[in-house]
Amino acid sequence: MPKKGSKRNSDGSNENSKKKVKANNKKDPELKEAGDSNAEVVKTYPVKEYTSDGRKFNLKIVSWNVAGLRACVKKSGHEWMFESDADIICLQEIKCDAKNAPVEIKDRTDYSVHWNPGEKAGHNGVCLLSKTEPLSVKFGIPEKPEHSAEGRTITAEYDKFYLVTCYVPNSGRGLVRLEYRKTWDEDFRAYLKSLDEKKPVILCGDLNVAHEEIDLKNPKTNKKTAGFTLQERDEFKALLKQDLIDTFRKLYPDREGAYSFWTYMGGARAKNVGWRLDYFVMSQRLEKDLCDSVINADVMGSDHCPVTLLAALE
Amino acid sequence: MPKKGSKRNSDGSNENSKKKVKANNKKDPELKEAGDSNAEVVKTYPVKEYTSDGRKFNLKIVSWNVAGLRACVKKSGHEWMFESDADIICLQEIKCDAKNAPVEIKDRTDYSVHWNPGEKAGHNGVCLLSKTEPLSVKFGIPEKPEHSAEGRTITAEYDKFYLVTCYVPNSGRGLVRLEYRKTWDEDFRAYLKSLDEKKPVILCGDLNVAHEEIDLKNPKTNKKTAGFTLQERDEFKALLKQDLIDTFRKLYPDREGAYSFWTYMGGARAKNVGWRLDYFVMSQRLEKDLCDSVINADVMGSDHCPVTLLAALE
DNA sequence: CATCTGATG
DNA sequence: CATCAGATG
Numbered sequence: 040m041p042k043k044g045s046k047r048n049s050d051g052s053n054e055n056s057k058k059k060v061k062a063n064n065k066k067d068p069e070l071k072e073a074g075d076s077n078a079e080v081v082k083t084y085p086v087k088e089y090t091s092d093g094r095k096f097n098l099k100i101v102s103w104n105v106a107g108l109r110a111c112v113k114k115s116g117h118e119w120m121f122e123s124d125a126d127i128i129c130l131q132e133i134k135c136d137a138k139n140a141p142v143e144i145k146d147r148t149d150y151s152v153h154w155n156p157g158e159k160a161g162h163n164g165v166c167l168l169s170k171t172e173p174l175s176v177k178f179g180i181p182e183k184p185e186h187s188a189e190g191r192t193i194t195a196e197y198d199k200f201y202l203v204t205c206y207v208p209n210s211g212r213g214l215v216r217l218e219y220r221k222t223w224d225e226d227f228r229a230y231l232k233s234l235d236e237k238k239p240v241i242l243c244g245d246l247n248v249a250h251e252e253i254d255l256k257n258p259k260t261n262k263k264t265a266g267f268t269l270q271e272r273d274e275f276k277a278l279l280k281q282d283l284i285d286t287f288r289k290l291y292p293d294r295e296g297a298y299s300f301w302t303y304m305g306g307a308r309a310k311n312v313g314w315r316l317d318y319f320v321m322s323q324r325l326e327k328d329l330c331d332s333v334i335n336a337d338v339m340g341s342d343h344c345p346v347t348l349l350a351a352l353e
Numbered sequence: 354m355p356k357k358g359s360k361r362n363s364d365g366s367n368e369n370s371k372k373k374v375k376a377n378n379k380k381d382p383e384l385k386e387a388g389d390s391n392a393e394v395v396k397t398y399p400v401k402e403y404t405s406d407g408r409k410f411n412l413k414i415v416s417w418n419v420a421g422l423r424a425c426v427k428k429s430g431h432e433w434m435f436e437s438d439a440d441i442i443c444l445q446e447i448k449c450d451a452k453n454a455p456v457e458i459k460d461r462t463d464y465s466v467h468w469n470p471g472e473k474a475g476h477n478g479v480c481l482l483s484k485t486e487p488l489s490v491k492f493g494i495p496e497k498p499e500h501s502a503e504g505r506t507i508t509a510e511y512d513k514f515y516l517v518t519c520y521v522p523n524s525g526r527g528l529v530r531l532e533y534r535k536t537w538d539e540d541f542r543a544y545l546k547s548l549d550e551k552k553p554v555i556l557c558g559d560l561n562v563a564h565e566e567i568d569l570k571n572p573k574t575n576k577k578t579a580g581f582t583l584q585e586r587d588e589f590k591a592l593l594k595q596d597l598i599d600t601f602r603k604l605y606p607d608r609e610g611a612y613s614f615w616t617y618m619g620g621a622r623a624k625n626v627g628w629r630l631d632y633f634v635m636s637q638r639l640e641k642d643l644c645d646s647v648i649n650a651d652v653m654g655s656d657h658c659p660v661t662l663l664a665a666l667e
Numbered sequence: 668c669a670t671c672t673g674a675t676g
Numbered sequence: 677c678a679t680c681a682g683a684t685g
Contacts, residue, residue, distance in 0.1 A: 106679060303676090307677095342676085342677085342679095423670090448670065476683090526685080
């Protein structure tokens with residue numbers, strides 16, 4: 040994967056898990072309660088730069104639900120984005136279109152930027168920045184235009200894989216959109232299957248589901264909350280049955296307290312009361328190329344944190 | 354006027370015109386452009402504590418359009434309010450009700466607090482804080498209940514006067530409410546007349562009119578702007594014909610650049626491009642008791658500044 | 668250029 | 677407890 044203007048420093052990826060973007064003043068939910076008896080400390084881990092058969096990563100992808108790109112940039116979230124020196128950056132819930140986007144994003148010259156804002160202003164929207172120009176870029180699910188108004192996915196085709204970034208529909212308070220969610224999940228799954236028949240697929244983004252009990256702090260009390268209903272979890276399982284793997288859980292089957300989302304309410308992040316909603320899912324046949332799947336839990340700027348994939352594609 | 358818990362320091366009133374409430378960081382429109390050729394400096398003047406016949410003030414009233422009481426308190430506006438040690442504090446455009454009001458206001462124990470929030474949440478609303486309990490308190494124009502939904506006036510009766518605080522309806526962009534404004538002005542004027550027949554009246558608040566050309570920076574270009582139409586100015590003149598006086602202009606007939614409102618747009622306040630919209634108007638027969646009518650132009654926290662009345666009521 | 672609400676998460 | 681839009685000033 041040749042890059043324009045990219046200088047990969049050998050330990051660039053390690054910075055992800057160590058560096059903390061300074062968020063703005065009083066709103067920074069620092070780990071003040073880390074000493075509390077109930078509080079888990081968000082741990083950071085060394086990033087693996089090599090495959091199990093010893094090949095160094097040559098592909099780095101960042102995915103982040105920014106919960107409003109303009110707000111995230113105001114909080115200096117873009118600094119982390121670009122310091123990460125990723126080959127591809129996928130952003131969800133940008134809540135703006137290219138026209139209203141911060142210049143810090145839209146005027147980057149070292150990335151090719153693609154926008155799928157969705158029709159309703161200020162809602163949803165995804166964005167993909169790529170150091171190399173993808174072979175093709177598609178918005179939504181081409182075969183299902185009925186989903187295309189909401190600005191939820193971008194598919195970028197590369198030489199060796201399809202990259203799909205997605206902001207999966209939230210089932211809503213009171214699960215008012217749970218039914219639509221099922222339709223979405225089915226259609227999206229079929230779409231991924233069709234891609235996977237052509238090339239391996241990497242799917243990233245806010246999939247709006249915590250798969251198993253280990254993937255959220257309070258599984259017991261959230262069985263009827265959007266993101267942890269049996270329906271949503273079963274749809275995710277169905278996805279994985281299509282020879283796709285949840286990279287993070289594959290690498291760290293027992294790791295607890297690994298979340299990518301914490302509600303802003305009640306100081307949840309300081310107490311690490313969170314959910315793992317942001318994923319890198321990939322075709323089984325890419326597993327041999329996987330180096331690491333990282334949750335950058337210390338990066339501020341949104342109610343989600345970024346996640347990062349490192350792979351060594353042949 | 355006996356006060357509960359009031360300790361009047363002899364020069365307390367002087368602090369008004371000197372002290373500057375520190376507003377929050379970048380939003381403070383400091384007088385950065387004071388050196389510009391176009392910029393007028395906002396001047397402060399010594400406050401007169403005595404009537405022309407040598408009696409010291411025993412009544413201090415503050416009036417302030419806070420443009421959102423919650424926002425104003427966040428910017429520490431309440432500190433100035435209470436440092437002023439006024440007997441009565443009248444607030445307009447509070448944009449909240451008693452329930453949502455900041456504790457800094459509603460939990461004061463040294464004032465009796467009265468709320469007229471209006472029905473539409475987040476719009477208009479006035480509030481009156483009084484060190485002594487008024488003899489009576491009324492909301493709206495009792496004879497004209499058709500105006501009472503908007504939360505625009507409170508009338509507090511004291512031994513020697515009625516105090517009416519008012520947030521007069523803005524005629525709106527494109528003068529869409531100019532017609533309603535006329536109805537309001539007529540009804541309100543009749544109401545003040547009826548009060549004045551019983552006791553002298555002090556009217557304060559955001560009257561949403563700049564009376565004469567001297568009362569705004571750009572009279573020529575604003576003849577069709579809400580607040581400076583001939584209709585609104587004529588209605589104000591009609592009010593004054595009812596033996597009421599514009600205390601500030603009576604005391605300072607030629608003072609230019611004396612404004613109480615500056616739009617947030619375009620850095621107007623730094624350039625003192627403003628309007629005098631906030632008044633103390635009183636019955637002619639109280640003029641002998643007037644000490645001063647002050648525009649506290651250096652007090653931040655709103656797009657309006659407070660105004661202060663000092664009087665020595667017999 | 669600010670303040671709100673109300674929708675959304 | 678945040679984001680954004682849209683109404684209002």
